[in-house]
Every structure is written in structure tokens, then in C-alpha cells.
Amino acid sequence: MIIINDIILTPDDNEDRVFEIAKRRLRGDVPDSLEIRKKAVDTRRLVRLVYSVSAHFDENAEKRLAARDKKLVYRRDVQKTEIPMCEKNGNPPVVVGFGPGGMFCALTLARAGLKPIVVERGSAIEKRQLSVEKFWAGGPLSDTNVQFGEGGAGTFSDGKLTTGINSPLCDSVLIDFVKFGANKEILTAAKPHIGTDVLCKIVRNIRCEIEKLGGKVLFDTKLTELSIKNNKIAGVKTTNGEIPCDTLILALGHSARDTQEMLLANGFEMEKKAFSVGVRLEQKQETVNRAMYGEYAGHPALPPAEYKLSYREGNRGVYSFCMCPGGYVVASASEEGGVVTNGMSLHGRDGENANAAIAVSVLPEDLESDVLSGVRFQRMLEQKAYKLGGSNYFAPCQKTLDFIECRKGNLVSSVKPTYRPGVREADLNDALPKFVCDMLKTGFAVFDKGRRGFDSMGGILTGVETRTSSPVRILRNEELQAPSCKGVYPCGEGAGYAGGIMSAACDGMKIAMKIIKGD
Ligand SMILES: Cc1cc2nc3c(=O)[nH]c(=O)nc-3n(C[C@H](O)[C@H](O)[C@H](O)COP(=O)(O)OP(=O)(O)OC[C@H]3O[C@@H](n4cnc5c(N)ncnc54)[C@H](O)[C@@H]3O)c2cc1C
Known part of the structure; x- marks a missing residue:
């Protein structure tokens, strides 16, 4: 596709003008389709709406146009990351935490056929909404709260999807959010956001997809101890019993203080940040x-x-x-x-x-x-x-x-x-x-x-x-694993490798891809 950037309108202009201007910039070359790709509000001096438009031609024509005019940028179409099927013997991977990091990790593992088991200390969204609403109405603070439960810390949020990271996985995450219930305008907005009401539906739909693919999501189940043999993970102890595993993803978020203490006591290398x-x-x-x-x-x-x-x-x-x-x-x-x-x-x-x-x-x-x-x-x-x-x-x-x-x-x-x-x-x-x-x-x-x-x-x-980000980092090596315990992958915001919904989700996918590809 060809991207035509910096098409500027005033708020009073009719949005159709965007396409008129885009066609003029193409100087007579007629595209198969024209779509708004990004829309932003610029308030720095005058208030202006700034658009980018994508124009589709055949690939040769796109390359010719980009060579002719530096302002026409050639880009490959947005592509969903290919997830190869993966056959692995042994125990299914265990993902602790069902926030954006754990959720996108588990979804990716499930799509590869690995049937992950998710362990989440908080409740499923339907029960979680009741607990949170009760607390906000003056009731007791429950173990399921704004930080803990299905969807993680970002479920009761603005659902802002802006991020400073520039990862090709971002497109995949956005496409999935749309697939599971977000408005498709998040694909074009410069500052996409979802909102709590819609997020609650999306996280439930993602859980259902993981289950449909053979994964399991265990709510109200807290990781309490690790079973480590010869510096390698062998299983996890939870409030609902033990689960053997040789691959463990720790997507704990920034508020799991008790679990951070447990990891430190188990010799995990951590540093303050x-x-x-x-x-x-x-x-x-x-x-x-x-x-x-x-x-x-x-x-x-x-x-x-x-x-x-x-x-x-x-x-x-x-x-x-x-x-x-x-x-x-x-x-x-x-x-x-x-x-x-x-x-x-x-x-x-x-x-x-x-x-x-x-x-x-x-x-x-x-x-x-x-x-x-x-x-x-x-x-x-x-x-x-x-x-x-x-x-x-x-x-x-x-x-x-x-x-x-x-x-x-x-x-x-x-x-x-x-x-x-x-x-x-x-x-x-x-x-x-x-x-x-x-x-x-x-x-x-x-x-x-x-x-x-x-x-x-x-x-x-x-x-x-106080909970703007995690005050600790759980170290991981180039294999994305904890150096002191093979098979354990610290993930997302709690481990110190993300800040916000998008980057946590991308980190979850990145770890899943590493496990799937095994490289
Ligand atoms: C109210 C609020 C609004 C926010 N708004 C935005 C926003 O608009 N945009 C944005 O980008 N970010 C926002 N954030 C931040 C965002 O939510 C986090 O960056 C993101 O959720 C981090 O994802 P994560 O998967 O790493 O961790 P989390 O989402 O924190 O998920 C961690 C999960 O692990 C579970 N867990 C922890 N310990 C255990 C254990 N021992 N056993 C089992 N489960 C465990 C927790 O219950 C939790 O569900 C907001 C946060 C809050 C609290």
C-alpha cells in the first residue's frame, strides 16, 4: 500500500475532503481503494485534524509511485503475525496471570495448539465486576479487585492503546481486539482507546477462544510456590492444588507483592527500578x-x-x-x-x-x-x-x-x-x-x-x-527466561518489560512465539 501522510483539515471541513486531497497527491494514478489509516487531533497551534490515508495499487505501481514522490510512502499491508502450529511433548505450558500479558501469551500458545493452563488469582469478569462494584459502593475490599482478576489491571481502565514501543506485534494485538469486540476505529485512530464497558466483553471473548482451542483458565487460583528441580521448573503449587509444568510464564502485573516476595525467596534475580x-x-x-x-x-x-x-x-x-x-x-x-x-x-x-x-x-x-x-x-x-x-x-x-x-x-x-x-x-x-x-x-x-x-x-x-508501574524487575536472559530457573519466562509489566496494555500484550505474544518456535 501507499501511505499519504499529513492531510490536514479544519474541524469545520467535511471529512470527504480527505479523499479529494489524497487523489490530488496521487496525480492521476487511480487506486483500487482509499482508506483513512490514522486520524489525529493536533492542538499545538491551530486546532487541526491530521489524516493519513492508505491507497492500494498493485505492488509494482506502489513501488513506482514511492520512487516518484518521496511524500508517498510504500508500506507492506498490515499483517497478522503468523503463528505456526507446534507439537511439544510433556506438560502444557502454565501461564500465571490473565492480564494483557498473560492473555495474549495464552491466546498465542493456544493458537499454536499448545493448550495452555492459565492460573489467575482473581475471578472471571462477571464475578469480578460484582466485587469491584460492591467495593466502590462502600463494601469490603475483595481478593478480586481493580488489580486482580480476568483482564488484569487494565480491565477497569480507559483502555488506551497508545504505546511507545514500535513492534510489528502491535498490529496483531489491535486486529485481535477488533476480532473480540472492539470498534474497528482503533485500527486508524492515532490514540486508540476501548473503554471499560467494551473491555469487559473483550476479555471474556478471549477467554472463550482459549478454551475453545483446548486451553484451561483457572480463576480464583493463586500461585503460591514453585517446584524447582536442578535449576529447572518442575511444577507450581496453587491455592487449588499442584500443576506439573516445564514451561511457566509469570505475567503477574505490578501489584502481586506477595508473589514477588516468594520469587525473591526462591532465588530469582530481581532489581529495583x-x-x-x-x-x-x-x-x-x-x-x-x-x-x-x-x-x-x-x-x-x-x-x-x-x-x-x-x-x-x-x-x-x-x-x-x-x-x-x-x-x-x-x-x-x-x-x-x-x-x-x-x-x-x-x-x-x-x-x-x-x-x-x-x-x-x-x-x-x-x-x-x-x-x-x-x-x-x-x-x-x-x-x-x-x-x-x-x-x-x-x-x-x-x-x-x-x-x-x-x-x-x-x-x-x-x-x-x-x-x-x-x-x-x-x-x-x-x-x-x-x-x-x-x-x-x-x-x-x-x-x-x-x-x-x-x-x-x-x-x-x-x-x-502509586501503581504507575512496577517498582521491581524480574531479570530475564536472551532466551527471555529467568537466569536462575530454566523454563520460567517473566512477562509484562510486573516483570518490568512493559508499561501499559499494548506493550504488555506484545510482550506476552513475544514470549509465546519464542516458546513456539523454540529458537
Ligand atoms: C485503573 C487502571 C487503569 C489503567 N488504564 C490504562 C490504560 O488506559 N491504558 C494502558 O495502556 N494501561 C492502563 N493501565 C495499566 C495496565 O492495566 C497495565 O499496564 C497492564 O494491565 C499490565 O498488564 P500485565 O498483563 O503485565 O499485568 P496485569 O494486567 O496487572 O495482570 C496481572 C494478572 O496477574 C494476576 N496475578 C498476580 N499474581 C498472581 C498469582 N500469584 N497467582 C495467580 N495470578 C496472579 C493478577 O490477578 C492480574 O490479573 C491501567 C491500570 C489500572 C489499574
Whole structure:
């Protein structure tokens, strides 16, 4: 195909103009088909819609056009990664964790005929939705929560599929998301997103496909111990019995603190890594639309506005993370006595507020020397937030301006907090270390100055945001296996090899392909 980039329209233009412009750029060569491939909103100076279009010809014509005009880029069609069938004797592979990493690993193994067994500590999505809803309504924190259960940590999320990685596996993952229920616009959007409501259906459909291909998914089953013989995995012990295995994929996510401890005790090589902590900023979506779109705010051709902000001083950064337009701040604890915030939105992104984590980097040198010091640091902040919130999973919440001025104010604001079960007015300076608070304050000032009308000072903050990424890495070698235990593949975000849904899913596929090809 030929890609025609940088076709620019104003929000008032009719979208059909995209094809007129594309045809003009082809200078008389008539394609078999023309399709929009990417659509982005550029708000850097003027608000503009920026398109890429794909034009299909026969391959010779495509190469001739690309040679004639540097702006016409030749690219092979998007292809699904071929998964060869694989015959292996012995036990089926065991995949621990059914988040995007484990799920795409298990799906790929199942497609190769390897009939994986998935072990997931949380419940299937139908039961998980009930547990999470009960918790958000003020009920008890269950073992099945926003971090644990079918679909992993990203199930109750905005389902943003943006990623910094440039892997050919990304196309395969997107195609599968569409196959299992996502709207096909994710294949063309520059910043694709799915939404919690649709994600819940997709993860169930993927589970059904794995089962149809002969795999098994064991919910409410936690990996508790490993059986290792001669530095090689021989089996796993779970809360529902033992499973012999010679191939084990550990796709645990960033919140499986007990399992990380167990691995360390079993001699797995692990190291601490940088992560970030901070607060959730909530503003009215209208405010964000005005700041990003100016006179075009509310225009029907434009989606609810997003932002991505960052500022750095030396080695330390403050940045917006996991921005959820039209979304909700969600209670995301997985341990008793801790408050954790995060954000989600539904596919329509039609909530009244926009939210984003504003996070500050925590560097290994900020922590004590041992591997699990980052975990302890996160836990300490979560426990402080729990106490400040009233020890009932309400979250401490404060107007940004009050946070800047370190004063206990009140929560009377046009921005209504969306966090459930509820919030309690408290000074977040008491929940976070001074270096984090100072950098957050610098960040708010810089962000407001950089984008007129952004007005973070007029927003509200809910805390604490601690689970931005894993504070540890489980080392793996070139074979993608743990050096100290043959047959064990650390995978995804919890192992420190991914950050977000897409990269975790791609890492899962990458490991599965390694196992299938055996090279
Ligand atoms: C509320 C929220 C919103 C988010 N929004 C986005 C977003 O919009 N876009 C994005 O890219 N990312 C988002 N993320 C981050 C994203 O969810 C993670 O990056 C991604 O899920 C990591 O995938 P994973 O498979 O590595 O781990 P996880 O998804 O964390 O899955 C790990 C699984 O392993 C299971 N497990 C752990 N220990 C054991 C054990 N001992 N035995 C059995 N099972 C075990 C857990 O129960 C869990 O289901 C969000 C996260 C949260 C919490």
C-alpha cells in the first residue's frame, strides 16, 4: 500500500475532503481503494485534524509511485503475525496471570495448539465486576479487585492503546481486539482507546477462544510456590492444588507483592527500578476542551480533549499519565488498609470530568538499598492516604490551590470528585514525601503557564497514585527466561518489560512465539 501522510483539515471541513486531497497527491494514478489509516487531533497551534490515508495499487505501481514522490510512502499491508502450529511433548505450558500479558501469551500458545493452563488469582469478569462494584459502593475490599482478576489491571481502565514501543506485534494485538469486540476505529485512530464497558466483553471473548482451542483458565487460583528441580521448573503449587509444568510464564502485573516476595525467596534475580507516584487531577472536561481546542471547544468533529504534559528538573520528572477524558477516578487498592487511585472511562468518554495522574519520578537512589524497598515505599504512601481518608477506603482529596498553599480548605468546587466510595477533605502534603509535593507544585505552575486556560489550580486532587508501574524487575536472559530457573519466562509489566496494555500484550505474544518456535 501507499501511505499519504499529513492531510490536514479544519474541524469545520467535511471529512470527504480527505479523499479529494489524497487523489490530488496521487496525480492521476487511480487506486483500487482509499482508506483513512490514522486520524489525529493536533492542538499545538491551530486546532487541526491530521489524516493519513492508505491507497492500494498493485505492488509494482506502489513501488513506482514511492520512487516518484518521496511524500508517498510504500508500506507492506498490515499483517497478522503468523503463528505456526507446534507439537511439544510433556506438560502444557502454565501461564500465571490473565492480564494483557498473560492473555495474549495464552491466546498465542493456544493458537499454536499448545493448550495452555492459565492460573489467575482473581475471578472471571462477571464475578469480578460484582466485587469491584460492591467495593466502590462502600463494601469490603475483595481478593478480586481493580488489580486482580480476568483482564488484569487494565480491565477497569480507559483502555488506551497508545504505546511507545514500535513492534510489528502491535498490529496483531489491535486486529485481535477488533476480532473480540472492539470498534474497528482503533485500527486508524492515532490514540486508540476501548473503554471499560467494551473491555469487559473483550476479555471474556478471549477467554472463550482459549478454551475453545483446548486451553484451561483457572480463576480464583493463586500461585503460591514453585517446584524447582536442578535449576529447572518442575511444577507450581496453587491455592487449588499442584500443576506439573516445564514451561511457566509469570505475567503477574505490578501489584502481586506477595508473589514477588516468594520469587525473591526462591532465588530469582530481581532489581529495583524507577517508578512514579503522585495524585489524580480532576477538572471539568469543558475546561480541558477550552484549554486544548479554544474556539472549537464542543465542536462535534472533535473528541473530548486529551493532554500530555511533562516537565523535568535534573533527573526528576513530573508528568501527566493515563489521562482519561470524560472519565472517573477509581479506587484501585489491592491490599487491606491502603488507598490507591487510578482512572477509567467508558467507551463514550462522556463523563463530566477529565482526570489524569500527575506523577513524579521516584529514582532508585530515593529508596533504601534492598530490592523490595520500592514496594515498601508505595505501601507506606497508600497506608498514609488510607488514614487521611478516614480508614474506610475513602480517599484524601483537596483543591489544587489548597495543596499548593499547604492548607486544609474545603471541597466546595465546581468540580465534583468522582472517586467512589467517597472522598474526605485532607491535606495531601501529609500523604506524600516533600520531594514529590515540591515537584508536583512546580509541575502545576509550569502546566498552567504553558497552556492558557488549563487551570490545574482550579481542579481537585485525589490521592494517592502509586501503581504507575512496577517498582521491581524480574531479570530475564536472551532466551527471555529467568537466569536462575530454566523454563520460567517473566512477562509484562510486573516483570518490568512493559508499561501499559499494548506493550504488555506484545510482550506476552513475544514470549509465546519464542516458546513456539523454540529458537
Ligand atoms: C485503573 C487502571 C487503569 C489503567 N488504564 C490504562 C490504560 O488506559 N491504558 C494502558 O495502556 N494501561 C492502563 N493501565 C495499566 C495496565 O492495566 C497495565 O499496564 C497492564 O494491565 C499490565 O498488564 P500485565 O498483563 O503485565 O499485568 P496485569 O494486567 O496487572 O495482570 C496481572 C494478572 O496477574 C494476576 N496475578 C498476580 N499474581 C498472581 C498469582 N500469584 N497467582 C495467580 N495470578 C496472579 C493478577 O490477578 C492480574 O490479573 C491501567 C491500570 C489500572 C489499574
